[in-house]
Amino acid sequence: MKIESAEFLTSATDLAACPRSNLPEVAFIGRSNVGKSSLVNMLTKQKGLAKVSKKPGATKMINFFTMNNWWNLVDLPGYGYAQVSKGKQSDFNEAVSEYLMGRPQLKLICALVDARAEPLELDLGFLNWLEDCPVPHVIVLTKTDEVKEDVWKRNLAIYQETLEALGLRVPEFIPCSSVERAGRGVLLQYIQSILPKRQKRGSGTGVQLNWLKKRG
Template structure:
């Protein structure tokens, strides 16, 4: 898939505030500071489309980006160690869960995990919740350029073991780097495979000019 247009179309506090849309939506979510906004910009190939920051918890709203006027990329608030009160964190989580369980045109959730870290209980608990809610999901290993390949592979092996232990079955597992664009093609092509095909324009019936010869 070649992305020819990517634009911000709005943000929302919760499910009720989401912009109306019939296009398929693909949501990206993960712990704070997992590299989500950088990944969004890399996938769309638009620098600054999603606001990035070194401060965890920068994304506080549900953000919608229209891609090729064919599908919507949704950047969700992170969970985890954002520098806000526990009450505020709980509010974020309620907003996210309301969208994830109530948005009818949501087709897939991409759960982002930091490849520099061993599988964390918070990530596994969130993935387990997705599966219990029967929400289709895949996993993206982020920041693979920041660690040696053997470290990334080791953490991936640990993740696969943890998923098996918990009985978790993601649709796909991607390894990605916003810096090197590793994994971009695989993710975009996978999304394209899940999106409805654009109807082809039917060729018009040829005009019969036989009457001109009469």
């Protein structure tokens, strides 16, 4: 899928405040600092579209970006950011989990995990939680540029083994680097395969108009 346009739509604090748009949605979720917002910018080739920071906790709202005028990419606040007070952290988690569970437009969850590390309890806990979520998911390994290929490939294999051993779903894994723009094509192709087929503009009327023209 070629990205022809990408625009910020709106931000929402919780599910109730999400836009009434009927467009299908794809969401990025993962630990704070794992690289969700950077991946939004990498996919859209717009450096400053989503706010990126070295410090965790940069994204505080549910952010919607309209892609090609026909689907929304949703950048979520991260989980597991210890410096947010416990009360606030559970507010985040509640808003995010409500969104993931209760948004009919949501067609795909991209769970981002760090390619540099073996599975973290926090991420495994989230993947376990996803088992009860009706929306399909894919795992995106981020920051592959930071380690040698054999290291992230080993971590990927450990993830697969661990998920299997825990009796959890073993979804597709997509390695990515926002710095090197690696994995962009594969991820976009995967997203396209999940999105409902786009209706051709003017289909139906176009044929009839041509026919009328010919007769006239």
